[in-house]
Amino acid sequence: MATDRPAAPAFQEELLRRARERAAARPAARPDSADRGPAPLSRAQHRMWLMDRLGHDGASYSVPFATRLRGPLDVDALASALTELVRRHEILRTRYVERDGEPCQEVLPAPGSFAVPVVPADPADAPALLGAEAGRRFDLSAGTVPRALVLRHGPQDHTVLLTFHHISLDGPSLEIVAEELAALYETAAHPREASAPAPGSDPAQPPSQPQPRPPQYADFARHEHRAAADGLDAGLRHWHALLEGAAPPRLPGPTHPPTDLTARPTGSHTTPLAPEVPAALRELGRRHHATPFTVALTAAFAALHRCTGQDDLVIGIAGTHRRGAAMRGLVGLCVNTLPLRVDTSGDPSFSTLLTRVRAALLDAQQHADVPFDRIVDRIGAAARGADGTSLVRVTADVLGIPTTLRLPGTDAEYVEVGVGEAKFDLSFGLVDTDRPAALVQYRRAALDEEAATAFGATYAAVLTALGAATDDLPLSHLAKGAGAQLPPGTGALQEDDAHPAERLLRCHPDLSDATVVSPAGGPLLAYAVLREIGGPSPAELRAHLRDRLAPGLVPAAVTLLDVLPRSADGTVNPAHLPGLPALPAPEGPHADAVREGFAALLGRTPGPDDDFFALGGHSLVAVQLAERLRRALTLPLTGLDIMQARTPRAVSALLDTRAAERAAASLRAATRPGQPGRTGRSAPAGQSALRTGRARNGTVLVTGGTGGVGSFLLQELAAQGRPVLALARPESAHLVAADGVEVVEGDLTDLDGLREAVQDADAVIHAACTFTRPEVDVAAMDAMVDAWSRGPFVFVSSVDAYGHPVGGQVAEESPSHEPLSPYGRAKTDCEARLLRAAGIAGRGGASAVRSPLVWGPHDRLRDQLRWGATGVLYQAIREGRPLAVPRPGAGGHAWYGAAWVHAAALARAVVSCLDAPVHGVANAISGHVTWHDLGTELSQLLGATADFKESDEIHPDLDHHWHYHSDRLARPLRPLPGEDLRSVLAAMITPSLDRQPGRT
Structure with a gap:
């Protein structure tokens, strides 16, 4: 039968031709954010990043998104949809690192595929499995690609769990993700239907159009950063004036604080409401020109006032930066905590209180761009409770129908997944669904369960009373007798953890x-x-x-x-109570270090009971102080410890306690008889030699610990309180034995031992090298990478891997140039094997840290000074021989000398990569010194007279003319006192065992 339609091949060719014409006419697509380099963190992200740095429970910031699906589930289509989702939204494949001391976000390449593990599970076992998966922490420095898990209850019964990090998305983002995933899933499950032209469609149009590129969060962060270039001083002044004198609400703490919160760190209490209550609340709001949210928020203030007896109250709410059509479809974190301060004094009626709350809410929304953490830091100590908690301990919200993943062909049911500890001590929530309820969620460490029940009952009673049109009643009569009083023993002004x-x-x-x-x-x-x-x-x-x-x-x-x-x-304030004996100031090395740290970072010498925040401290200073004390005293300490202890006396006492705990652990180790190691040999009593059994959580495997670089690595890890598994031969075990260090027998030729050690560790620092047997080094790296299954991996490489670059300036990750020495080639081969494996099959981030000559007070490093390139100078000066050094300009190069790094700075840089992997190559450079200047320094330190002359002839060992850039690790490489060139040379020339870290 004849037809006017072209033959199929011709039809397809015509479609292809027209599609190409349209593509050529379209403007070029916007570049990927990754092509524009790192972006600053948004204000909301910075707050989240800081919480991670302070050591807050990382699981609290996981966002689990679980749905039970009944019906056929195509797991391959789900994996394809997730792959495309992560490709479309760069924020879902972003990592967070520091550059020049400032945090920034970097977009990682889109994954080629997305793993969706399927685990058979009985529905009764699902909550535990979901909670465990959702509770796994994200490593912000390695990236926040979401995780997926499918529990298979039956052929057509599954629970799908997606876990995101809160730094990547907020509530509205989750709705965008769910909607896009459903569409992408349908396309992946039925590709032919999606690609075929619809019946009756215009053949001039392509069968399918790619979805438009959504707005990217990095662009939003850049825009916010530019908009804030003029500063936030006006907004901060407004919030400071508004909140001056405010304090966190004092909540009744638990009579007997729970000792084990691992099973249930968060509690909740739900009180069902009558079905007509939400509609009555909306009508109440309409009469007073207030939204239902404002009414529910006012009810929360009323309940908090009735339960605590306090008049000056602060409740936090979530603000949003989503404005305008430009942010439609944006996935990212666009929230900010807004503290609302409301005066409930004078026994006002609910309608009067509603007017006060509405005014406070409107004022807060007009200044919603000021980051909450900046507000708290500006106010200072007055904005925090005695335990360091900030001004907002109580929040309120209205909760609608939860988001679910609605995949075509399935019935969706929302699944609640509890993760970690609640972010606030107490949260009020009005559940506005077909089953309305009053909800309170609370931290069990901060609030008694019986008191939480009373808070929930009070909130429900207030909401119910408002539904009965009693908004003109004073607060003292509102819902009176409806269970609105706290139980005995939880008085209104009760302090946490009271006697x-x-x-x-x-x-x-x-x-x-x-x-x-x-x-x-x-x-x-x-x-x-x-x-x-x-x-x-x-x-x-x-x-x-x-x-x-x-x-x-x-x-x-x-x-x-x-x-x-x-x-x-x-x-x-116990200092002003009569009859108390004056407490003496703490003494000892810990107290001295704390006092000096406070003075150095806060600019004034503190008294023993001066408050950290009252002295001007804030979150970042707490992190810096903890790092300073941890490094100086080699005791574990976090910024959160500083914020909770607050005074020099309390911080000193905390350090004393941790030192005593470490000493007790050392004593137990010293009195434990030697146990057979993996090879059957045993260690003498008191020697931390060959280990048996599983390593402790967080253990870092260190190879090369007996060398010069390794000894400084062990010292830095000890300063951070990290447990260490050190690879060493039995005869060398005493060189690395120390507090917190377990020794496992092995070396680079024992490949089975290497694999076993890597499998036992949660992170790896590979600093060992044969120097002369590259085939051994490469085989060892192969074995370690093969066994690597989790956590970060840091490889201490060498600038020899660059070979002989053409120019004099060498940027990080520049390509290698021939000629490459066998040593340098082995380094590049090892780096390539490591970086190819990073991020695959559960592995963490990888870092290759290239170092030049390493200098420091250690016998191995002193030997390095006396031989090799620097040895040419050293030996000539010692022997009084004349020395010819290359003249600037000789051989066409303007500079001749050496790059060097202090061993302690290298150790800081390497260890920093455990928390912030560079996912590639980074240089670790303390400085560059010309051969002439180095010879002059050595002559003065050796007390010899150098006979230098410059020559156009270049000694082969002195043919070095490259400056290596070192940007990625600039912050940990910043020199500390005693790490300048002259000081380190003096320490190396004058042997002193007491300056050698790791020696016993």
């Missing part, structure tokens, strides 16, 4: 306030404030306590005061 005697005094009907203190070396003392004149006497109060407490818990005296002296953050 039992203090709890009883606070519950006494005739007392308005009380505290109990235990001064060092003195008796337990109580202080109380009477509600009215003529109340109980101190003797009667003490008898009241004696009747209810064990003798050891009864204070020696009760003192009545008109008011308890309190600090700016609302906590009792």
Whole structure:
């Protein structure tokens, strides 16, 4: 039968021709963000990155997205959809690193495929499996590509879990992800249907058009960074004035704080509401020109006021930076915490309180661009509680229908996955669905479960009462008698972790306030404030306590005061309580180091009880102080420790405790008899030699620990409190034995031993090298990479891998140029094997750190000074021989000399790659020195007279004319006191065993 339609081949050719014409006419696509280099972190990302650096529970910032799907599931199509999703949205394949001391985001290449493991599981076992998978931490420096897991309950019954990091997306982003995944899944599952022309469609149009490129988050961060170039001073001044004098709400802490929070760190309490309540709340808002969110937020303020008795309250809400059509389809973190300060005094009616909350909300939204962490740092100590928690301990929100993954052909059911610890001590939530409820979520370490139940009941009672049109009632009568009071023993002004005697005094009907203190070396003392004149006497109060407490818990005296002296953050100030003995300032090396650290970073010498934040400290300074003390004292310490301890006395005591714990562990190791190692040999008692059993969590395997570089690596790892597994021969084990170090027998020729050691470690630093047997070095790297299955891997390489570059300036990751020495070629081969394997099959990030000559006070490094290129100078000076050095310009090169690195700086740079892998090659350079200047320094230090002359003839060992750039690791390479050229040369020329790290 005749037809007007062209033959199939001709039709396809015509479509292809027209598609090409349209493609040629279209403007060039916007470049990938990765092509434009690193982008700054957005304000919200910076806050998240800082929380990660401070050591907060990383699992708290995982975003699990789980859906139970009933119906046929095409796992291959799901994997294809995820691959395309990650390709489209660069933020889902971004890593976070530091450049020149500042954090930035770098887009990683799109993965070629996405792994979707399928695990058979009974539905009853699903919660534990989902929680464990969602609780696995992300390494921000390695990238935040989302993880997938499918639990197969039956042929057509699966639970799909996608786990993201919060730094990559927020709530609206999750809705975008779910919608796009459904469309991409349908395309992958039915490719022919998606690509075929629709019946009756215009043949001039291609069968399918690629989806438009979505907006990229890096562009948003760059725009935000440029917009903030003029600073945030005006906004910070506004927030400072608004929040000055505010303090975090004081919540009733648990009577007996739970000791094990690993199973249930977060609690929740749900109170069902009548189905008509949400509609009644919306009607209430309409009458007062307020949104349902504002009404629910006002109810949260009312409940918090009733449960705590406090009038000046702060509740945090989530603000958003999503504005305009340009951000439609953007996946990323666009939120900011907004602290709302509301005065609930005067027993206002709910409608009056609603007016106050609405005004505070509008004001906050007008200044929503100021980062919350900057606000807290600007306010200082007054914005934090006694435990270091910031101003926002309580939040509120309205929760709608949760997002689910709705794949074609399946029925979707939302699955709740609990992860880590709650981000705030207490959160109120109005569940506005077909099953409305009042929800409170809380940290079990911060809030008593019985008190949390009372908070939830109060919130539900307020919401229910508002539904009955009682918004004109004062707060004191709103929902009165509806379970709105806290249970006995959780008084309104109760402090966290209070002494039992203090709890009883606070519950006494005739007392308005009380505290109990235990001064060092003195008796337990109580202080109380009477509600009215003529109340109980101190003797009667003490008898009241004696009747209810064990003798050891009864204070020696009760003192009545008109008011308890309190600090700016609302906590009792023991320094102003009468009758307390003055505490002596702490003494000892830990206290001295803490005092010096406070003074160096905060610009003033602190008193023993001065508050870190009151002295001007903030989050980044806490990180810097912890790093300084950790390095100086070789004791584990984090920025979060500083923020929680806060005073020099408390930080010193914490360090004393950790030193005692380490000493006790060392004593146990020293008294433990030798145990047979993997090869059956045993170590003498007291020697941390051959190990058996599984390494501790977080263990770093170090090869080359007996060498000069290795000894500094072990010292740096010890300073950070990281457990170490050191590879060494039995006869060399004593050179690396130290606190926190376990020794495993082996060397580079023992490939089986290398594999076993790598399998036992959570991170690897490979610093060993034969120097003369490149085939051994390459075979050892092959064995280690083959066994590597998790965590970061750092390889200490050499600038010899660059060979002989053409120019005098050598950028990081420049290609190698012939001629390459066998040593340099082995380094490049090892690097290539490592970097190819990085990020595959669960492996972490990889770093190849290329170093030049390494100098430092160690016998191995002193030997290096006396031989090789520098040895030409050294021996000539020692022997008084004349020396010819290349003249600038000889051979067409303007400069001749050597790059060098201090061993301690190299160790800092290498260890920094454990937390922030460079995912490639980085140089570690302390400086460059000309041969002439080096010879002059050596002559002065050796007390000899050098006879230098410059020549156009170039000694083969002195034919070095390259400057190596060192940008990626600039921050850890910054020189510390004693790491300058002259100091390190003096230390190397004058042997001194007490300067050698790692020696015993």
